[in-house]
Amino acid sequence: MNSIITHSPALLIAIPLFAAFITPLLSRIHRRARDGFVLIVLAATELLALLLAQDIYANGIRKYVFGATLPSLTHPGTMSIPVRIIFEIDGLSIFMVLISLTIAFVATVYSSSFFKKEDGLDRYYTLLLLVTVGMVGMELTGDLFNFFVFLEITSIASCALIAFWVDRGESLEAAFKYIVISSIGALFVLMAIGFLYGQYDALNIAALANSIQFTFIDKVALVLLLAALTMKAGIAPMHMWLPDAYGEAPPSVTIAVVAATQASLYGVLRVCFTLYGKGLRLNMAAVGWTLVGLGLLTIFIGVTMALVQRSLTRTIAFAAVGEIGYMVIGAGTALAAGAQNFATVALKGGVFHIFNDVLDIGLLFLVAGAIIYATKERDLNNLGGLAKRMKYTTVFFLIGLLAVAGMPPLNGFASKILIYESTYQLNPIISIIAILSSILLLAIFVKIFYSLFLGPELPHLRDVKEVPKGMLVAMAILATLIIIFGLFPGYVLQTIVDPAVAALSNPTNYINAILGGA
């Protein structure tokens, strides 16, 4: 048991990676064998992550070293650097890993029935598992270059998945936009890594964080990293790829890409709070205010653009843009506030909202997928009166819309109230805009709910049937989590969010875990 936990950081990567390339072989045997295999693999990985999480919450940061196990095993040259890659897992990493794996699992359950009539699925599952590997890798690694490699794995695999429906020109267009944005972003990250390596001779995040001096070049590197990662996280003004990609990909892919976007957001948090963590109390306020400004812009653009959309998936996609803004203002407020008390509250809200956003937006996308599956329609004007034909889907959509709009007692409320409360103390205007946008979001989704499910039955939708069980189960998992998180926010905050926030606000622990002191 103990040795499983010790090696679980490596296994969390190795198992899905291995499974990714076994899957095409298994699909030669039978379709069912493949689907079952992917499900079992992801469930096992999730279980492993839960075990690791329990251990981290009990015993603190865990590290796993590939290469030179001892720092004294150095290269025989003049430099005294051990050649190795370290995985360092703290509260925030494991929090993000749990999110990614849960979403990957739900996506697999959903796609097993969503894609029943399509082919090319053996490669689809390979890519889905590779996206999972990439996300988990980005979140586990303690090495900056390794982070870049996993970032690229995630973007290549998710780009191929976005273009899954190759016969639709829109999907290809969205995928091309996505690959252009993410490859340029990744090159910026690589450039920044070069800047940092050139100065400090290190790639390890902890080692860099320890020796960072806030020279001019460091600031350039910070700007490059933030520009690239916020671009990949879909924060305005570089959000335009996101509604296209979310709106045009198959819904099970979309939720995987949502999780991948959050992994980039994890990168933003890691860079601001750990890599440049020494300045946390001193000179990061400007960065904080920039993030707050970008966050507000993101919320505003997301919500106003969601108003005017005619396609169901694109509306939800713009709502997703808006939701990202909430997390960013949470993190930005924490940076701008510095040592004041509400900084922790803001960070708590922002981090908690990452999980909530994935659940809420994920559920809405899955419902949209169910509607597309049942009716073959995407245009809101051609849909209506579905409540009688699709009872369960209606209930799930209702849960999703209330959660996204931040209505109590669902999970969106729990995190948004923390954000409102803390941003109000920084500047009342921020929280006013945030609350107003939430209300607007509610209005948008109530309108959509009405036009989709209520009203008279449309003649061409007479023979619509409820979607198959697999899709319902996937939606039910997300809905259950939403309700549980909404009813017991205190428990969730205490068990998984607080360790993540503590990891962010004490960068010295992260540094000491690698560089001694402990």
Add this chain to the structure above:
Amino acid sequence: MIYNIPYIAVIILIVVGLYAVVFKRNIIKMVMGITIIESGVNLFLVTLGYRAGGVAPIFTNLPEERQIPGQLVLPIPQALTLTSIVIGVAVLALMLALTIQIYRQYKTLDVTKIRRLKE
């Protein structure tokens, strides 16, 4: 000055690449722009790793007169560059594959005409 020439080349490559991505209308030219940016970044990494008078860290190729710990260069930037080149090839292949599919669907490579996604 002579040591700065590679860095100037890096900047020129990146600016040219960005220009192609932002202002060119042909998809193939955008793909080329991204590849040029990538070459710029790779050149940057290799230039960073250059040490005057250093020796490649190949144990058996060590010149007679030098002792082992001497001037072996830690080849991390080179390793990074190799990895980055490999990733770049994968991205390039994917982008060109997408370009082929886009051409099949739209019968054009002009980005101003490939606009089914509006708003």
